[in-house]
Amino acid sequence: MNWLFHFLSLLVEPFSYSFMQRALLSCALIGFTNGFLGTFIILRRQALLADALSHSLLPGLALAAMIVGLSPGGLLLGGLIAALFVALGAQVMARNSRLKEETAVASLYIIAFALGIVLIRFAKVKVDLTHFLFGNILGVGNGDLWIAYGAAFLTLATLVLFQRPLLLTLFDVTVAQASGVRVRWVETGLLALTVLGLVASLQAVGVLLSLGLLIIPAATSYLLTDSFNRMLWGGAFLGMICAVGGLVISFFANIPSGPCIVMLMALFLGAAYLFSPRYGVLFKLIRGRHYHEESLERWEGHQGHDHQVPGKESKP
Amino acid sequence: MSTPHHEREPMLRIEDLTVSYHRVPAIHHLSLSLGFGHCVGLFGPNGAGKSTLLKSVAGLLNPETGRILIEGIAIDQAASLIAYLPQRESVDWDFPVTVRGLVEMGRYHQVGLVGSFSQRDQTAVEEALELFNLTPLARRQIKELSGGQQQRAFLARAWAQEADLYLLDEPFGGLDRTSAAALASALGTLRERGKLLLVSHHALAEAESLFDTAILLNGELVACGPTSEALSPQNLECAYGTAIYSGAHYHS
Numbered sequence: 001m002n003w004l005f006h007f008l009s010l011l012v013e014p015f016s017y018s019f020m021q022r023a024l025l026s027c028a029l030i031g032f033t034n035g036f037l038g039t040f041i042i043l044r045r046q047a048l049l050a051d052a053l054s055h056s057l058l059p060g061l062a063l064a065a066m067i068v069g070l071s072p073g074g075l076l077l078g079g080l081i082a083a084l085f086v087a088l089g090a091q092v093m094a095r096n097s098r099l100k101e102e103t104a105v106a107s108l109y110i111i112a113f114a115l116g117i118v119l120i121r122f123a124k125v126k127v128d129l130t131h132f133l134f135g136n137i138l139g140v141g142n143g144d145l146w147i148a149y150g151a152a153f154l155t156l157a158t159l160v161l162f163q164r165p166l167l168l169t170l171f172d173v174t175v176a177q178a179s180g181v182r183v184r185w186v187e188t189g190l191l192a193l194t195v196l197g198l199v200a201s202l203q204a205v206g207v208l209l210s211l212g213l214l215i216i217p218a219a220t221s222y223l224l225t226d227s228f229n230r231m232l233w234g235g236a237f238l239g240m241i242c243a244v245g246g247l248v249i250s251f252f253a254n255i256p257s258g259p260c261i262v263m264l265m266a267l268f269l270g271a272a273y274l275f276s277p278r279y280g281v282l283f284k285l286i287r288g289r290h291y292h293e294e295s296l297e298r299w300e301g302h303q304g305h306d307h308q309v310p311g312k313e314s315k316p
Numbered sequence: 317m318s319t320p321h322h323e324r325e326p327m328l329r330i331e332d333l334t335v336s337y338h339r340v341p342a343i344h345h346l347s348l349s350l351g352f353g354h355c356v357g358l359f360g361p362n363g364a365g366k367s368t369l370l371k372s373v374a375g376l377l378n379p380e381t382g383r384i385l386i387e388g389i390a391i392d393q394a395a396s397l398i399a400y401l402p403q404r405e406s407v408d409w410d411f412p413v414t415v416r417g418l419v420e421m422g423r424y425h426q427v428g429l430v431g432s433f434s435q436r437d438q439t440a441v442e443e444a445l446e447l448f449n450l451t452p453l454a455r456r457q458i459k460e461l462s463g464g465q466q467q468r469a470f471l472a473r474a475w476a477q478e479a480d481l482y483l484l485d486e487p488f489g490g491l492d493r494t495s496a497a498a499l500a501s502a503l504g505t506l507r508e509r510g511k512l513l514l515v516s517h518h519a520l521a522e523a524e525s526l527f528d529t530a531i532l533l534n535g536e537l538v539a540c541g542p543t544s545e546a547l548s549p550q551n552l553e554c555a556y557g558t559a560i561y562s563g564a565h566y567h568s
Contacts, residue, residue, distance in 0.1 A: 043411065164424040171411055171421070172402045178374040179425060179477070180395030226457040228412045 014251045022140045023204075026148045027243035027261070030201045031213060033152040035239020036159060037197050038218025039232045040190055043170040048102075049087075051211045052109035054198045056086035058116025058207055061132055065123040072143035072203075079199040086112050087191055135206035137247060137257040144203045151200035155193050162186065167228060204243070205258035213239055216265040223272040223279050238268060325388050326352040328373070328481055328512055332382035335365075335372050342368040344536045345381070350514070350529070352480060355507040357527030357543065358516040361556050364533040366516040370483045373514065374400035386481055396425045399474030400483045404466070404490060409459040415469050416454040419444050422476030444472040448502055464495025468502050475506075482506060484515045500526055523547055 014020045041050055060082025061075050068074035086108045093108070094101035120127055131139070159166065168176040169186045177183045194214070201210040221234035246261030253260070274282050333346045343365040350356055358366045371377050373384055375391045375398070384391045391398060399422075413421075422444070423437045433441075445451045448468040453461060458469060467487055474482055488496050503513055507528070515527065523530060523543055530546040532538040534555040539546040 043408075161429060164427075164429060168421060168424060171413065172407060174376060174406060175400055175402050178376055178395065178398065178400035178483075180375075222412065226412050226414060228417065231412050 011248070014248070019138050019140070020251070022142070022145055023137045023247055023257075024244060026140045026145055027137065027204055027247045027257075028240050029148045029152045030197075030204055031217075031239040031241070031243025031261075032236045033155050033239075034197045034201055034213040035217035036232060036236035037155055037193060038214045038216075038235050038239070039221070039228075040159065040166060040170065041194060041214055042218050042222060044187075044190065046190075046194070047211075047215050049105060050194050050198070050214055052105045053083045053087060053195055054207055054210050056083050056109040056112040057195075057198060057202070058082070058132065059112050059119055060085075060116075061202075061207075062116045062119035062123060062127075065125060065127050066119065069125050070127070072141065072147050075202070076147055076199050079202065080195055082112060082116075083195040083198065084192070087195070131206070132202070133206045133208050134256060135202065135204050135209065135258040137204045137250075140203050148200055151196050155197060158189065158193060162189070166190070205261060209258040209262050212262040212265055213243065216262070216269050217242060220265070220269045220272045223269075223276045226278070238265075242268065326480075326510075327387070328514075329385045329388075330373070330382070331385070333369075333372060333379050333384065334381040335368050335377050336380050337368075341380070342535065343372070343533075346533075346537045347382075348531065348537060348540045350512055350540075352512045353507060353510045354529045355503050355513045355527050356515065356529040356531060357523055358514060358531050358533065359518075359520065359523065359547065359555070360533035360538070363535075364555070365535055366533060367485055369531075369533065370400070370485050370514060370516060373481070374398060374483050376400070396477060397479055398481045398483065399477055399479035401467075401470045401474065401485070401487065403485050404463070407458075407466075409466075411458065413458060414454065415450055415456055415458060415461070415472075416441065416445065418458060418469055419450075419454075419472045419476050422473040425477060440476050440478070444475040447475060447505065448472040462495060463491050464498045467491070467495070467499050471502055471506070480511055482511055482513045484513065486516050486518065488517060488519075520547060520552070 015024060041047060057079040060078035060080070062078075063082075064071075064074040064078030086105070090101055090104040090108050093099055093104040099107075117129070120129055120132070128136075165176070165181045165186055168179065168181050169183050173183050176186075197214055198207075198210045201213050205213060217239035218231065218235035220238055221231045225231050225234060242265045243261050246264040247257050249255075249264065250257040250260035272280065274280055277283060328350045330346060330348050333343055334341055335343045342363075346369070358369065360366055368377065372379055373391065375395060386394050386397055389397075419441050420433070420437075423433065423440060427433060427437055442451075445454055448471055450465070450469060450472055453465060458466060461469060471482070487499060491499060503515070503526070506513055517523070517526070524547075527543050529541065530543040531540045532546050532551050532555045538555045539548075539551040
């Protein structure tokens, strides 16, 4: 038992540092919240829009850094405004010209990203671009933690409260609208929460990897279940486990936490892709494609119980 | 909603309806009334405004003139009385929902945002599953159904919603003969239970066996009445023989 004790104390040791405690708490909160939100984004088929939004945070962050320095509140606000600007701007462009929405989004986000890199050069304080791009979880301060608490509370409360109209909208926008759901509000709200989720995970994983926390846990859980609720909570818990696990591994392996978290999630996604009992690639190969019983029943219903091919009977 | 129940007239009333896309009218000044307990086929050439009429009644389009009343209530106040059934292509069949989950969605309006399902809601769901022979399939994911079963699952959702008016856009498209027969009998059941069904359909051949009433459109209302009368040779000539204005065009 001695080795177990040593192993556990080794595992717990990093958390005696307060910066590590904050990082852990922040990872758990963000992993859970974004994993939960991911289900909605995936079913709305907005994974790539979320990616575009994550890049478009950058000019907002740079502007905030220029004006108010590196305070978490300022960065949050800057990121929110920049992303909403891109999202809504793309809609306006698509509506008023022959450009389709995905073209408008792609153009605007990459322009915003470039603008952000230019603006960062002019920030008052010295800003390390890599911190914005890849996160700096060990630098999580109390302000960042408060934002994580706030984002988690707001996101989870909104999604749980409006789960039914959201579900109707995700399933079929037209039918939801016909049944009296205000789909524009639902869609805009979901977009705003997506941006909030991205901004909240900046410090942990950065602009470029924040999409991972939003998409991969929910995608994994989508491959494992046919129940919306299980997908929702499964994604949330998986996100939390991976964020915390990735952080611990990154500490011991001495590699950056963002990539470590994403790689851990990749492991789960790969396993689900291959081994999911219902939708895994391997099991699909092994199991037949048909509902054999039903197909047989139907055949028998039409043909009686005679399974012989008619032509064969005449042969001696 | 202030009208007491016994004063409500059990019918759909469309008064002087004009609907346009980008200032080009798709339906011109259409007026008609349909009583409940009918299965109504909606016929006309492409571009005649069949889908537009269904979407208008579903409250998805803003009419340029006129109004639509169900049981004497404006449709935007009566969303729960109307069930618009999606076209097959618009449904994400991989959505993580079982047949029971789909039917439960029909109750969301009654249950509200966060309330839990009462005994009455559960009963409504069970009844809907039973009525459309879906009880043994209730635990299946919706992709694991045949085309006809999928249509019935959406009808069951509308039944659980306690809708009185069912709007179906080309539901027979892409169904094999067996599934089409099952769907037709399901529609018959709904008609017997006093529901009004408005169904767009393109084949005229089996019109009389499927629908007791028919509406013939070509941008304007050509005819509305018992199927054999509405689809008379003269009316069909009028509906299909006239060119329909559909969009900007130039005269040489």
